[in-house]
Every structure is written in C-alpha cells, then in structure tokens.
Amino acid sequence: MxxxxxxxxxxxxxxxxxxxxxxxxxxxxxxxxxxxxxxxxxxxxxxxxxxxxxxxxxxxxxxxxxxxxxxxxxxxxxxxxxxxxxxKNILFSLENLIEDISDDAFHQFISTLNNLNYSLYDCIFCHNHLVFLSSQKMKQGVNFITFDNGDEVCAVQHHFTYYKKKRDRFEFTLSTGKRIVIENFIP
Missing domain, CATH: 2.40.10 (Thrombin, subunit H)
Structure with missing residues (x-):
C-alpha cells in the first residue's frame, strides 16, 4: 500500500x-x-x-x-x-499512530471505523503509547482513542505487540453497547 x-x-x-x-x-x-x-x-x-x-x-x-x-x-x-x-486537522497523536501501524492494520482500522459511521476527523482523544517506546526493541502496550460522530461515541483500544512479529488488535466499543474486535497479525 x-x-x-x-x-x-x-x-x-x-x-x-x-x-x-x-x-x-x-x-x-x-x-x-x-x-x-x-x-x-x-x-x-x-x-x-x-x-x-x-x-x-x-x-x-x-x-x-x-x-x-x-x-x-x-x-x-x-x-x-x-x-x-x-x-479540520487530525489529532497529532492519532496522525502519528496511523503512520506507525502496518498497511494491513491501517486498512482494517479505517474500514471498520468508517463502517461504524465514524471518521478519523471525529477523533476527540488519542493516547499513543507507541511514541514512548520508540527506542525499545520490543514494543508492547495499548493506545486509547475516542471518537464522537455527533450521534454516538466510540472508544477504541489498540493493543499492540511489535517484536519479531507484529500484532495489532483493535477493540471498538460504541456508546450503544455494540462491540467489534479485529486483529491483524504479520509474521
């Protein structure tokens, strides 16, 4: 990509x-x-x-x-x-996050977000933990992202493990109670 x-x-x-x-x-x-x-x-x-x-x-x-x-x-x-x-500007921390994830994870994340009727421009909060791990060989943690499309709120937890293999797991939870989990694994 x-x-x-x-x-x-x-x-x-x-x-x-x-x-x-x-x-x-x-x-x-x-x-x-x-x-x-x-x-x-x-x-x-x-x-x-x-x-x-x-x-x-x-x-x-x-x-x-x-x-x-x-x-x-x-x-x-x-x-x-x-x-x-x-x-509008995309939040700086979210912009950095989407630059750091793989193309497959980017595509899955954006597709799911858009299918739930959210846009990257709906982001109201993003804690990008990856930024604090840039000097480490093994990167593991969770990023927290919140979106508000004017009708509902969506909280996303991005669990990641980047070492010899890359693993991204996105957990979407909407204010309606609907939940979706997607996972991307690159050997």
Missing part, C-alpha cells in the same frame, strides 16, 4: 471540514461555524485548506491573509456572508 493510497483514504473521510459563514466586521474576518454558538477569527485558519461556495459549486484553495483564497488558478477574495468549509 503506498502513501498515495493512504492519502486518498484520508481525503475520502467524512466530516473532514467544518462548515460555516464568514463575516467582515471592523477590518476583521470572522468565521461562524454552523454548529457553534461563537465566532472565531479567520486569521486562525491562515494556510489551511478551505472551500468557498461560489456559483453553486465548492472552490478549493488555501486561506491567505485579508480574506483571500489562493486556488491553483486564481486568487479569490471572500465576501461578507460567504459560505465556507475549513479543513
């Missing part, structure tokens, strides 16, 4: 963007998220991937200063009241 394959999987994840509208008020650009009660200064999202809804289509680019979006073809200045989507 290539990095391009992993990248495409990450790009196809649901809820990767936060949607809202922009307001220009007293020389300040503000972002009003649809599901939030307060505004955020748009300056906080400079250099983030952003989508602007123009002429019944989403235009993708990178947010620059002063309400300007750079696309591959042009620079567009946002207007007061424009509808936008801002790309």
């Amino acid at each position: 290539s990095n391009i394959y992993r990248s495409n999987i990450l790009k196809s994840q649901k809820r990767a963007f936060t949607e809202g509208t922009v307001l220009f008020d007293e020389d300040l650009w503000l972002f009003f998220e649809i599901d939030a009660d307060e505004e955020t200064e748009l300056e906080f999202y400079i250099n983030h991937e952003i989508r602007l809804f123009k002429e019944d289509t989403w235009v993708t680019g990178v947010l620059l200063e002063n309400g300007v979006i750079a696309t591959p073809y042009e620079r567009i200045r946002m207007e007061d009241g424009d509808k936008i989507q801002i790309k």
Whole structure:
C-alpha cells in the first residue's frame, strides 16, 4: 500500500471540514461555524485548506491573509456572508499512530471505523503509547482513542505487540453497547 493510497483514504473521510459563514466586521474576518454558538477569527485558519461556495459549486484553495483564497488558478477574495468549509486537522497523536501501524492494520482500522459511521476527523482523544517506546526493541502496550460522530461515541483500544512479529488488535466499543474486535497479525 503506498502513501498515495493512504492519502486518498484520508481525503475520502467524512466530516473532514467544518462548515460555516464568514463575516467582515471592523477590518476583521470572522468565521461562524454552523454548529457553534461563537465566532472565531479567520486569521486562525491562515494556510489551511478551505472551500468557498461560489456559483453553486465548492472552490478549493488555501486561506491567505485579508480574506483571500489562493486556488491553483486564481486568487479569490471572500465576501461578507460567504459560505465556507475549513479543513479540520487530525489529532497529532492519532496522525502519528496511523503512520506507525502496518498497511494491513491501517486498512482494517479505517474500514471498520468508517463502517461504524465514524471518521478519523471525529477523533476527540488519542493516547499513543507507541511514541514512548520508540527506542525499545520490543514494543508492547495499548493506545486509547475516542471518537464522537455527533450521534454516538466510540472508544477504541489498540493493543499492540511489535517484536519479531507484529500484532495489532483493535477493540471498538460504541456508546450503544455494540462491540467489534479485529486483529491483524504479520509474521
């Protein structure tokens, strides 16, 4: 599995963007998220991937200063009241974790997570114990990950043993009581 394959999987994840509208008020650009009660200064999202809804289509680019979006073809200045989507970040600890697991474990983990109607962007907590074991020959422990898709919560325990063989076991427990266990073993 290539990095391009992993990248495409990450790009196809649901809820990767936060949607809202922009307001220009007293020389300040503000972002009003649809599901939030307060505004955020748009300056906080400079250099983030952003989508602007123009002429019944989403235009993708990178947010620059002063309400300007750079696309591959042009620079567009946002207007007061424009509808936008801002790309969310994956938690740093989760990003490190998915880089460290094998391609098979990555595929099984993401597939199961998506089949349960969760996205990597739904992660609200990740304790990556692998980070603390980088200098050890034998790596063994548990990572704890929590996802919230807005309807339910899913807690994942990732049990791992990496020595001469690699073993990954993911235990998914939903707030509804549903449980799924998957295991990946590489000799």
